[in-house]
Amino acid sequence: MTTEQRLLNAAKDLILEHGLINFSMSDVPRACGLSRACCYQNFRDKNEILAALCIEEVQVNIKAIQEQRFSDLIGTFSMVLRPLIFNHLKDKDRLALDHVFAELLALIHGLPEKMNSSFKAWFRVH
Structure with missing residues (x-):
């Protein structure tokens, strides 16, 4: 699975679990064990x-x-x-x-x- 796909899967799970209002980009890399820099390199x-x-x-x-x-x-x-x-x-x-x-x-x-x-x-x- 690509890094981008890992980030998207984590984002999807976070939104489904906590809702769009509570969705924060900084939670995405943490949820899949990647760095913030890695997240911002992709999105x-x-x-x-x-x-x-x-x-x-x-x-x-x-x-x-x-x-x-x-x-x-x-x-x-x-x-x-x-x-x-x-x-x-x-x-x-x-x-x-x-x-x-x-x-x-x-x-x-x-x-x-x-x-x-x-x-x-x-x-x-x-």
């Missing part, structure tokens, strides 16, 4: 970690749709955090997040109409 700030969590989750959803494993779809971070953090992201992170969401929505629009309607409701796509 500039808290928003970059949150963006990475959103992107990771959308990529998991894309794969689940492609493999027709619809019960594996998740919305823990991407559906809640994207609107909250989007305006606070650097351009590079906004573009990356937009790209994966566009890919996900294109997959949803390509599904048969009955499934497409269910996904639109689930993702609140209008």
Whole structure:
């Protein structure tokens, strides 16, 4: 597992355990036994970690749709955090997040109409 993935897993666990309000970037490296410097070498700030969590989750959803494993779809971070953090992201992170969401929505629009309607409701796509 890469250092970046270890940090993301720790961040995810911390958010799920303590909530987003109590999430602190300084807790992330401690939770996975790494240094603060290591954390900042991989992520500039808290928003970059949150963006990475959103992107990771959308990529998991894309794969689940492609493999027709619809019960594996998740919305823990991407559906809640994207609107909250989007305006606070650097351009590079906004573009990356937009790209994966566009890919996900294109997959949803390509599904048969009955499934497409269910996904639109689930993702609140209008």
